Amino acid sequence: MDGAGVETKFELRIRSEWCKSCGYCIASCPKGVLEFSDELNARGVHPAVAARPEDCTGCRTCVVVCPDVAFEVFKNGSE
Amino acid sequence: MREVVREVVYQMPESLKPVVTHYCSGCGHGIVQRLIAEIVDELGIRERTVGISPVGCAVLGYDYFNFDVSEAAHGRTPAVATGMKRARPDLVVFSYQGDGDLAAIGTAEIVHAANRGENITVIFVNNGVYGMTGGQMAPTTLAGQVTKTTPRGRMPEDVGAPLRVPEMLALCDETTFLARCALNSPRNIRAAKRALKKAFQYQVDGAGFSLVEIVSPCPTYWGVEPLEALKWIEEKVIPRYPLGVFKDAAAAAAAAEGAGAEAPAG
């Protein structure tokens, strides 16, 4: 809940088929939201997934470091 | 009545085509391209931007950027950019080059485009190796670094020491903005974006020649995992290639003007 009484939640969408598993996002996320998935994508690598999406603060560090533009970030509020 | 409101915090820039690139895992080109696309969108110049792809891993830039792009012969990009900008000064022209393209085969072209103060933006991606051709020595390969053509490590007494381009170009009077950044941390990437944005803004303002060197990881030909490549940049590359702004003639001119305006009359 933010100060105005609006519930805010950040939503990460990861294009896991584009992810090349470089690990930059996982190493850079200040909240430890991201992890390598146990699954393999079609490229044969473990893409990043949001393991703890509720901890995302929308800081966009994952966006900044990702070479493959795999991240989209949304802000869902309710009023 | 509670309504869900959804806001986009970040999505694919309009100036990038929504395709996955051919670049290796952890390659810096993907980051630099994205930064350029974001800047072009933010400055609202997509419809008058023309990029020039180098010869090197980034040659396929025209498959990724969502604006007009040309190829150029290896190293000749600054000359191509000169021809474009002189013919159509209203276009925003940028040259995107790797270390072989700019600092080896294209040395004459970059020096003279810089020396003439061409009103263009040059993005110099320095990853210390020739990726596309399989990992040979680049002018910016570090002393002692092992590459395909320096199997015993680069020996400066034989092949020279790593070249530092923006420092050299700062000797050219007509250059405007010369900087070096790196991609090894979120903080440095954000700084790189600020430098690149300035380099584009200066062209839009007609302020002259800008070159931003970006120290970039090449995990494949450095033979390390991507995260290790970022450590290599921090520990080995940046000491030889210090980050910072080597010249900002536009800012200096603005400051001088500002100071002049504040000086008392008479």
Place this chain on the structure above:
Amino acid sequence: MAQNDGDRTLMCGNDAMAEAAIRAGCRCYFGYPITPQNEVTAYMSKRMPEAGGTFLQSESELAAVNMVFGAAAVGARAMTSSSSPGISLKQEGISYLAGCELPAVIANVMRGGPGLGSIGPSQSDYFQATRGGGHGDYRHLVLAPSTVQELVDHTILAFDLADRYRNPVMVLSDGILGQMMEPVVIPDEPETHEPAKPWALTGAAGRAPNVVKSLYLDVLELEAHNRDLQAKYDRMERDEVRYETLEAEDAEVMLVAFGTVARICRSALGALRDRGHRVGLFRPITLWPFPVEALRATRERVRAYLVVEMNMGQMVEDVRLAVEGRRPVEFYGRSGGAVMTVEQVVERVEALAAREAASGEGAS
């Protein structure tokens, strides 16, 4: 420097070529000094800004052709000029221009070679011009003027042809033509057609992005691209052949020459005809496409060909190909900046005619 207001003016070839380019709508000239075409850079440096265009002395001939590439890519009429060694430097750029299908005009004011050679005139870049000194399967039109007026006309034509085919076009001059002064008429507004260029990189406003490239990593794609290019070159071969004949109808010995050497041969014709020889002159104007059919058609009457060039024997190979071994083709050349005299050509023709007459007596 002579200003021309549509009347005849005395101009040297290099100046006239530069002025003609500007009148044809060229607004970007990039070049590097090299003898014997330094008048071009000097002329352009003065006139191009007056015409509202760009003149830039580039850091090398290599840079100049790449500046032309850039200007052409954004839709401008652009030109560079040089002389033999500098044209060697431009070959990479010419290959890229052809591969990317960009229009451009490249003028070569030929001098002695190989290597640094000499600053005297020559015709020793025929192979380089017609066989494509650059890499890959490409062709470009080559125009070979033999008077300063033709140099003017061909320069204007070159811009049209370059735009028509989206291809580089070469104007092949030489050190004599570049330096000599002749009366010329350069139209104030020549008839020139600059087509729309929807492919040009003018900024992706209201359209999908354009790409200028020659790289096709997919094998079949590159093959298809090469076939398209070849189809274009076939159209050039079909539609753009130019040549001239003089007194060829009853010729038994045919002189074949281009450029300034054709003028010498023309003078030799007069002397030879006076002495009763039936000699004609076949003058290719487009060196590529070479006027194969027209030359081949002369085989009926002609008994022998004498190809005269300021080189060690280059166009003679195309003449032999056209003649297909059906008639003897001989060669007379001077090199190193030396220019044959009319008398020397006359002597050679007379000797050839005599040999032909002698061998003819034994033939059925």
